Amino acid sequence: MLQALAFYFFSAILVASALMVIAARNPVHSVLFLILSFFNAAGLFVLLGAEFLGMILVVVYVGAVAVLFLFVVMMLDIDFAELKRGSLQYLPFGALIGLVLVAELAMAGSVWVLKPAALAAKAHATPTVTNTEALGLILYTDYVYYFQIAGLVLLVAMIGAIVLTLRSRPGVRRQNISAQNARTAAMAVDMHDIKPGDGA
């Protein structure tokens, strides 16, 4: 009973805040509603007994991705009225994409069945290990190559992003800490013997 109540609570807020993401006038509010919906999705994961996934969702999406979203959106100087004006003309196109997505989901869902082995495992689940351990055991044994490939893809993406944005500007003074630390009095001070009246 309490679980069902919690489920409806989380899902209602999730759907409402997801709607507000696209309905809110202010983009910063949109991002904050997105964060709220992430939170409620994490709550649903915990309710399912997948507490590891719930926590990871909060750490990765709310703690890192959404912070950077917010960072970018806050720095944009947006005229909200201007932004809203032309948005209605894209409605048919957006609706079409949405319809296609819903149709694809329905098609995938109608033919999707669980493997008999998975159903059997689900029927008498014996929680001998926590789901963190279970995920780790599967991820690092059966799917270790896929896991490594995913990591490699992310590494390539990261290097690509750095290469695209890194530019070396000439004439910029940078601090060279090792040079500073290696500096001694002998390198920094020059002794000159200047005769009185001659000047430097």
Place this chain on the structure above:
Amino acid sequence: MALIPFWNWLGAQMGVGLPYGVAWFLSQAVFIVILCLVLMLAVAVVILADRKIWAAVQMRRGPNVVGPFGLLQTIADALKFFFKEVIIPAGANKVLFLLAPIVAVTLAFIAWAVIPFGKGWVLSDINVGILYLFAVSSLSVYGVIMAGWASNSKYAFLSALRGAAQMVSYEVSIGFVMITVLLFAGSLNLSTIVMTQAATGPFTGPLAFLHWNVFTLLFPMLIIFFVSALAETQRPPFDLLEAESELVAGFFVEYSSAPFLLFFLGEYMTVIMLCGLMSILFLGGWLPPFDIWPFNAVPGVIWFVLKIGFLFFMMAMVKAIVPRYRYDQLMRLGWKVFLPTSLLWVVLTAAWVLVFHRHA
């Protein structure tokens, strides 16, 4: 939890049998209220201690007027904040402006739900305790960002941008340090992490403290965690968010009265929480340093509080002694020193565990 028999007894006295769920709910609620009160009292003490230590280093006397030795100074300050008017700037986004301090203080409070104060003395003994704490501490940046943006002030906004970059950067090294510890312990549960540091190996009795994580391979990680914790809570020398010389007071420059008090409360609460987390991860939590009488007769919670006090003293000394970092130095330290070191240590620890531990 421990109070469930009490509620069952109370229910029996009133002539009704309380269902388990209700008894559980009541005992959790009582624990939460007690915990919050104790924490707020602790924050009052810690703020005073911070100011006193700071003053002692500078050969001043610190707060010494309100109450004996100035002990009631923090209470007086809190009362003063409560009775002042809440001023909201005309251009501010009212909802977010008031939501930001509430978010900050709520996150500071909910982190304590998984901290074990002693054997079994924990509100919620969840399996992913350390991950929960990591999630909560990665959210604390939102209080800063929301406050900075909603204030509609350039100083607050600059501070929010600094804060977002700084806290996301140091989050990374904190995460890797946590990974090294949980590799060592083989568990994400905080109570289990403490229990793996109990004397079970070659050192017993008066040498029991040698089993703490700090006296193992993980010693450098304690230093990285300590410095990252300073950066994460914007304490000096990393208080660039509230650098008085540039940004007046940073993200809370527009705040007054109770909302300001909430920011203050949340900040110190997070500091104590990170000290507690450090003592759990590295200093054996509630375990006594010497496993002999009379040390092991002292309740674990007292050792835990003493360890938190020691770590906070170190933080206060850093605040009093070290000058503020420049922003590029801060970023260099986070990304070019701490990140590679902690990453290397994850690999080293994993190898160590594989070769020497062989648990499960």
